[in-house]
Amino acid sequence: MTWTVMPSFDTHAQAREEFRWNLPEEFNPAVDFLRKHDDTSRTALRYEVPDGGLETYSFDDLDDASDRIAAALADLGVETGDRVGVVVPQKPQNPISHLANWKLGAVSVPLTVLFGRDALQYRLADSEAAAVVVDPSVRETIEEIREECPDLEHVIELGGAESVAGDAHAFDDLLAEYDPGIDVYDATSETPTAIMYTSGSTGPPKGVRHSHALWLGRAAAAYNYFDQGLEPGETTLWTPADWAWGAALGGTLFAAWHHGCTIVGWPRDGFDPEEAYDLMERHGVTKAFMPPTALRMLMSVDDPEERFDLDLETFASAGEPLTSEVVDWVDETFADIAINEFYGQTELNLVVGNSSSWFDTRPGSMGKPFPGYEVTVLDPETREELEAGEVGELAVKPDDRRVFFDEYWKLPEKTENKRTEDGWFLTGDLVERDDDGYCWFVSRTDDVILTSGYRVGPMEVEEAILHHPQTEQAGVVGVPDETRGEAIKAYVQPATDDYDPDALREEIRDLVRERLAEYEYPKHVAFVDELPTTTTGKIQRRSLRDGE
Known part of the structure; x- marks a missing residue:
């Protein structure tokens, strides 16, 4: 049996104690999303055509x-x-x-x-x-x-x-x-x-x-961070995030259809906060997944509750830590809109978060473990469990192994290294857990950059930069940015002394956009005579960050 609506729980403690995964042996998500609902003639998708017009699709x-x-x-x-x-x-x-x-x-x-x-x-x-x-x-x-x-x-x-x-x-x-x-x-x-x-x-x-169990895990998480409010035929969801990303595809689009709700599709090249408010008013959006960068851009619009007739009940956000400034803005600007941050990984589903129907959001906190998962904090070196108040690596254990990833494709050793001998899956994120069970993000254990909700591996950016004939070496790190959370900064060692810094800087940015993605281009490019390296010739990115 699959869930049309997840079981509701009055308290987080009750949910943690009573929830059990109910994964069916026979399960095809295409059938689950489209055919199991009482009324399959209901609208599943409202699509705003880029050049004008509206298309509606039933299940x-x-x-x-x-x-x-x-x-x-x-x-x-x-x-x-x-x-x-x-x-x-x-x-x-x-x-x-x-x-x-x-x-x-x-x-x-x-x-x-x-x-x-x-x-x-x-x-x-x-x-x-x-x-x-x-x-x-x-x-x-x-x-x-x-x-x-x-x-x-x-x-x-x-x-x-x-x-x-x-x-x-x-x-x-x-x-x-x-x-x-x-x-x-x-x-x-x-x-x-x-x-x-x-x-x-x-x-x-x-x-x-x-x-396929992935989609049930994401649907369960969405039910929680959208405050147990995904009602069939009554709830409309939207996100500006690309449907290629896990939280948008599984945690918003397919979660909506699993629960029998409507999703709004609105392909746009960029994010305009005025247009976003107008869209949410137009379609009566009640639940919105908003990456922190989008929320910070929404903050630039004055008096949104007075100017727009919004049906919004919940903002959910993930991808990078929310600052207290954003949480306070939602609380001060809107009378009845909750904001729930959640945390997950491509590999490990959406496992920690806030749900205002269960407990108060603590600005800056990742929240508490969702039902169906155990979490702990491990010493990065010894893998021993740490007490509250100590910083270590967040590790997660699902009650049902199937809701986590099966493998890294063609990488058995990396698959094996993702889990400890005790069955804890490692996240690579350093956190601190307080006495009340809230988790607080500290940093990555590796060099991954969190920018505008995207995770960017610096090596890909470095390799793209080195395709430019005027570059000899490159090191890429994340630096603090008020809008993006982190911005990408590239330290570049030119191949010769004969170059125009301004021209080369723009050529590098354009090259990365062309070869990788728009969000991976280095906002900052600094030229250096020499980059710090290890004895084996690897770039010391930590030294670059420490020099900021």
């Missing part, structure tokens, strides 16, 4: 469309276990493609349109994707890297035949050509569902392979 509409795309993929040769990339922003074709994959037993690879050529090439090649569904905005990049992705046989581009060039298949034509009624793959909670990529500090991005 039935999405079921029909994903059936058709699943039939098309099967006809193209996509089989059970094959990987299929999805590089689509907040458009209906994004979830339709994922649902089609699962109906076939294929594995989704969610990717953002913000990625540049290197980022897309690495992930599609590493996942051995057999097919990819792409937005027209990234089609040229896909063609550029096609030969570097030997397993990639099919590209499906959004639009009709009149706008799709080359050998790509037109998404709209496939919808029209194939019929619904596909036999849905007989899946379980342990059937592979997705490979999501996370950046690291000491190597290339790691593919994190999950099973």
